[in-house]
Amino acid sequence: MNYEMVKRLILKDWYLQRWAILASLVGIVATLGIIATGGKVAFLIGLILLIMVIISIGAQMAVATIVTERKEQTLPFVMSLPISYREYTACKIWGNLIIFMVPWLTMVVGSSGLLLLSPSSRGLLPYAVIMSTEILLSTCLILAVALITESQGWTVAAIMVGNLAVNGIGYLVAHITGIAKGMWGATIQWSGAASALLLGEFATIALLLGVTSFVQSKKNDFL
Amino acid sequence: MNGLSVHLEGVSKIYPHFTLDNLSLELPTGTIMGLIGANGAGKSTTIRILMGLVHQDKGQVHVLGRQMPREQAAAKLDIGYVSEDMRLYGSATLAWHMKFIRSIYPQWDQPYSETLLRRFDLKPQQNIKGLSHGQRVKAALLLSLARRPRLLVLDEPTTGLDPVARQEVLAELMAVLADEDRTILFSSHNTLDVEQISDQITFIDRGRIIASDNKETFLDRWRRLRLALLPEAVLPKLSGVVEVGGSGRLPVLVTNRFDPAMVSACNDAGPLFKLSTR
Numbered sequence: 413m414n415y416e417m418v419k420r421l422i423l424k425d426w427y428l429q430r431w432a433i434l435a436s437l438v439g440i441v442a443t444l445g446i447i448a449t450g451g452k453v454a455f456l457i458g459l460i461l462l463i464m465v466i467i468s469i470g471a472q473m474a475v476a477t478i479v480t481e482r483k484e485q486t487l488p489f490v491m492s493l494p495i496s497y498r499e500y501t502a503c504k505i506w507g508n509l510i511i512f513m514v515p516w517l518t519m520v521v522g523s524s525g526l527l528l529l530s531p532s533s534r535g536l537l538p539y540a541v542i543m544s545t546e547i548l549l550s551t552c553l554i555l556a557v558a559l560i561t562e563s564q565g566w567t568v569a570a571i572m573v574g575n576l577a578v579n580g581i582g583y584l585v586a587h588i589t590g591i592a593k594g595m596w597g598a599t600i601q602w603s604g605a606a607s608a609l610l611l612g613e614f615a616t617i618a619l620l621l622g623v624t625s626f627v628q629s630k631k632n633d634f635l
Numbered sequence: 636m637n638g639l640s641v642h643l644e645g646v647s648k649i650y651p652h653f654t655l656d657n658l659s660l661e662l663p664t665g666t667i668m669g670l671i672g673a674n675g676a677g678k679s680t681t682i683r684i685l686m687g688l689v690h691q692d693k694g695q696v697h698v699l700g701r702q703m704p705r706e707q708a709a710a711k712l713d714i715g716y717v718s719e720d721m722r723l724y725g726s727a728t729l730a731w732h733m734k735f736i737r738s739i740y741p742q743w744d745q746p747y748s749e750t751l752l753r754r755f756d757l758k759p760q761q762n763i764k765g766l767s768h769g770q771r772v773k774a775a776l777l778l779s780l781a782r783r784p785r786l787l788v789l790d791e792p793t794t795g796l797d798p799v800a801r802q803e804v805l806a807e808l809m810a811v812l813a814d815e816d817r818t819i820l821f822s823s824h825n826t827l828d829v830e831q832i833s834d835q836i837t838f839i840d841r842g843r844i845i846a847s848d849n850k851e852t853f854l855d856r857w858r859r860l861r862l863a864l865l866p867e868a869v870l871p872k873l874s875g876v877v878e879v880g881g882s883g884r885l886p887v888l889v890t891n892r893f894d895p896a897m898v899s900a901c902n903d904a905g906p907l908f909k910l911s912t913r
Contacts, residue, residue, distance in 0.1 A: 414708060420738060427731075428724060485722040489775075491688055492716035493739060496708045632690035635683055635720075 413502065417495050422507035425477045429511065432476070436469035436515040444522040450530075462519060463547070463578065469515050470551030471571045473508050474558040482562045488635055501559065501628040505621055508555050512548075520544045535597035538606040539585065545613040546581050550574030552617045556624040585609065639697070640664045640786050640818040641685055646694030648680055655680050655842045658694070662820055662835075667812065669829030669850075670822035672839035678822040679718070681839065682790045685820075686716060699786055712740070715779030718790035722771070725764035729757060729774050733781070740782040748781035755807055769800030773807065780811060787819040793828055805831060830854075846891070858893035862886050862901060871904035873897050 426433070443465060447458035481487045490500065523540055527533045557570035585591055588609075594601030641662035648655040655677045662668050672678045683689040685698050687707025696703040701710035723732055737743040752759060755773040757766075766774060772792055779787060792808075793801045805828060812819070812832065823829050829836060830850065837847040846853075864870060864884040875892030890897065 417708075417739070420735075424735060428726065484725070485720050486724055488688075488716075488718055488721040489723060492686070492711065492714075492718075492721065492779075494708045494710075494712040496687075496704075499708065633683075633688075635688045 414495065414499055417493070418499055418503045418506065421490070421493075421495070421500070421503040422510060425473075425503075425507045426511055429473060429476055432469065432472050433511060433514060436465055436472075437518060439465035440515055440518050440522065444519075444526060447523070447526055462523070466515060466519050466547055467550065467571075467575055467578065470512050470547070471554055471567075471574075473511055474551070474554045475564070475567060477508060478504055478555075478558040479562060479564050479567050483564065491634055497631065497634050498629060500634075501625060504559055505555065505624065509552075512551055516544070516548060516551075531598050534600050535594045537600050538602050539591055539595055542585055542591070542606060542609050542613070543578070543582055545610055546578055546585075549613050549617050549620075550578055552620050553577075556620045559624050560627050638663055640666075640699055641820060642695075642697040643681070643685065644695045646681075646684060646691045646696060648684060648689065648691050653677070653680070653842060655684070655691075658839075658842075658844055660837065660844060660847065662818065664818050666835050667817070667819040667821065667833045668835040668837060669833030670820060670837050670839060671824070671826055671829050672822075673824055676824075676839045677842040678824075678839055679720075679790055680842075682718070682788055682820065682822060686711070686714070686788060713785040715782055715784035715787045716790075717772070717775045717779050717788075717792050719792060719794040720790075721775055723763045723774060723778075726762065728760055728762055729766075729777075730759035732763070732774070732778055733759065736778050736782060742783045744781050744783050747783070748777060751777045751781060751811070754810070767800070769796050769804060772796065772800075772804050776804075776808065776811075785818065787817055789819065789821045791822055791824070793823065793825065801828070808832065856893050857889070857891050860888040860890065860897065860901070862888065869904060871900050873900060 440462065443458045443462040445458075446454050446461065449458075481490065491497075495503075520541070523544070524537060527537050527540060551574070553574050554567060554570045558567040561567065586595065588605050590603035590605030591609075594603070639661050641660065643658055643660040646655065646658040653675070658677075658681060660681070670678050670681065680689060684691050685696055685703060687698075687704035687710065690704050698710045699713050701707070703710060723729075733748060737745070737748075751757075755770075755777055757770060757774055757777065763771060763774065776792065793804055796804060809832060819832075821829060821832055833850055835847070835849050836853050838845045848856075861881070862870070862885070864886060866884070870879075870886055873888065873890070875890045875894070875897070876888050877891050878889040879886060880889065881887035
């Protein structure tokens with residue numbers, strides 16, 4: 413594996429997507445600001461906007477760096493460089509994850525900070541961590557579908573599925589006894605159910621990325 | 636692999652509606668080879684296989700002594716590749732592309748890239764999306780040439796250009812190629828483009844190589860015989876005629892095995908008048 417080339421290609425995607433990354437960071441800080449104002453309506457609006465911004469940047473990255481690269485025929489330019497398809501796949505997986513981690517971590521740290529600063533909302537922290545990881549999982553699903561299919565249609569379908577999954581799983585998780593019990597309390601109650609869910613999410617992410625790398629390694633035609 | 640920049644042996648690739656069939660090809664180092672064929676003949680598939688972008692189902696491919704597709708990353712360090720379906724990043728400038736390529740290829744020749752900028756009349760600070768198609772082709776050529784590749788692979792670089800831009804690109808390319816010895820594989824469905832640049836020509840048709848030889852031999856062998864036939868004359872049957880065109884008393888024969896005896900045979904066949912043999 414030529415890590416130097418992988419690094420250069422990740423930096424290329426970072427440069428080409430720099431405005432989208434910056435816009436997402438501004439959006440996240442702004443929505444956290446709305447939440448911080450304290451009202452119930454502001455909390456709900458801020459939360460909806462925050463989820464919208466973070467899902468959008470994950471989807472945007474996968475579409476712009478993978479699907480559009482094929483659609484706008486810049487893939488032959490990339491593949492003319494001294495890389496193998498294995499390195500291309502590594503660059504796209506790690507590049508998308510690293511870039512997504514910037515707004516995602518901003519969101520996780522910011523929202524956790526807000527919850528910890530407000531004594532009455534501390535109980536929401538386990539739920540917030542589980543749902544943040546679910547958004548990361550949805551982004552990995554979109555990334556996997558984009559890489560494997562290289563199709564705009566399938567990627568849009570994955571974005572819709574990922575978006576619906578965040579809502580559906582959010583509802584289900586909120587009704588799991590071990591999590592629902594302490595959600596509205598002033599103390600953080602980290603239950604076994606929360607740990608199991610978090611572990612399951614990370615295992616699914618690892619499985620998704622592993623399967624993606626395997627499928628990509630079996631491809632014979634890249635253009 | 637002594638003396639061969641490209642060596643394909645018994646290469647096959649099967650698609651549902653197209654088969655590249657048992658292709659063997661040798662490109663000696665220092666040669667400019669034109670790969671000619673109609674659209675869909677298999678030129679791009681052949682080039683993608685030798686670039687490692689498509690894996691062959693059968694056969695051996697060596698490029699610059701590297702086995703493809705296994706060693707494609709190492710091989711591509713010495714290959715400049717421009718294809719008709721290749722685009723640069725529209726939102727970035729040519730200067731950014733040059734910097735990006737320079738960071739990858741240690742052999743990048745900065746003074747030469749600046750010479751090419753002037754020769755191609757390109758502005759480095761201009762965004763790629765603001766360039767015409769001809770300028771984009773020139774930009775892609777610049778990025779390939781300035782990395783000083785041992786092998787240059789050009790897959791239909793003039794396709795889609797209007798006649799003026801095509802002539803411009805070809806003229807610039809020929810001027811650049813005159814600089815020094817290079818090994819080049821140039822594909823086109825336009826025989827004139829290939830004729831201007833190549834010193835060896837390979838014809839590919841429906842996934843098979845039908846002929847490969849040096850340009851002079853081809854030009855010597857391929858002739859168009861324009862005849863004027865008198866009413867009572869009968870067109871003789873000639874071997875090596877691949878196409879009979881024209882109309883009625885003004886037939887045009889195309890041969891790929893021209894022999895001066897063909898002209899004599901035509902003259903002996905009756906009172907017909909040879910107009911030209913090119």
